[in-house]
Amino acid sequence: MRIVMRKTATVKVVLVVAALLVMATVGLACTMLRGDGSPTAEQTVFCWGTLKRGDVAALSVHSLQRYASNEGDLKGTTRADCEVGAGLNEHGAMKQPQFRLTVDGSPMIDVWYMADDVAGVSPFRAPIAGVPGWVNRSMAGVLLPASCSGKLQFGSPLYVRLKAEDDQKATWRDGTLQKRMADVLMTSATRLTLQLGCSNASFKTSAAAPRLLEKHAPTAGKACGLPGFSTPAKYTEEYVAEGDFRLWSCSLRAGSEELHFTVTQDPYLIWLNGSESGPWSKTLKCDGRQTLVQTGSDDAALTRSFRTAVARKGNCT
DSSP, X not given: OHHHHHHHHHHHHHHHHHHHHHHHHHHHHHHOXXXXXXXXXXXXXXXXXXXXXXXXXXXXXXXXXXXXXEEOOTTSSSOEEEEEESEEOTTSOEESOOEEEEEEEOOOSOHHHHHHHHHOSOTTOEEOTTSSEEEOSSEEEEEOOGGGTTSSSSXXXXXXXXXXXXXXXXXXXXXXXXXXXXXXXXXXXXXXXXXXXXOOTTOOOOSSOOOOOOOBOOOTTOGGGXXXXXOOTTOOEEEEXXXXXXXXXXXXXXXXXXXXXXXXXXXXXXXXXXXXXXXXXXXXEETTEEEEEEESOOOHHHHHHHHHHHHHHHTBO
């Protein structure tokens, strides 16, 4: 009888050891996620600590079991990118990429081309409420507050840009993607300003979802929605920002040719771009507010007509 008991005890010990070995193997397999085979724990913060799991999951068409980010050096001298997806494969490429977040500096040219840098080239590009930022079909970007200048080595002014990389075509048409991008972008940018010590009370997320600009045919004598403004008949497409002159733009298209106009009352953008008055750029005072009016045309008559129409609508001097 003793022999039987010893055999039973031995079997139990063997089973326990085997179970522990299986658990250890599974645990090790779960941590072997990097492309180079080195272990890594599941991430809980992403993109230089500015996003959490719920933030990155908000930009997934199909939720991933786990998320990982591949982050560039934020303290370096070149653009820093953070790509979010399922993790790196054996070749160092991101599996199931979801989006890319970028921190960089933009040259000071004019508002229109600065927006190209910050949020991408697009006739559909629309302003984000309350901040110097824009959103288009698959990208969104925002300039950081003026107090952030010099905090990093990328140049001045600093901006954060987000690009959705998964198939998002089904969600941009109703504004869902634009709301998600704006929310995640502003969350990351706001937390980054706190890290850099340059946060600003006016720099905050908005409850309003940005609406992409829609294509319309220009109205004779009221191009860009401005009474009295006429443009050459060859322009058959018009994309006009809604709302006031806080961050307003209009682009006219004739095939591949484009003509653009911008008006802004954002103090930071005026400070950055308003120092050079000339044929294409002029600062007015509209309803008591400094207002920067810029045109992308060398046509003096067209520029004069545009400024006159803006001044009439905005009660400018």
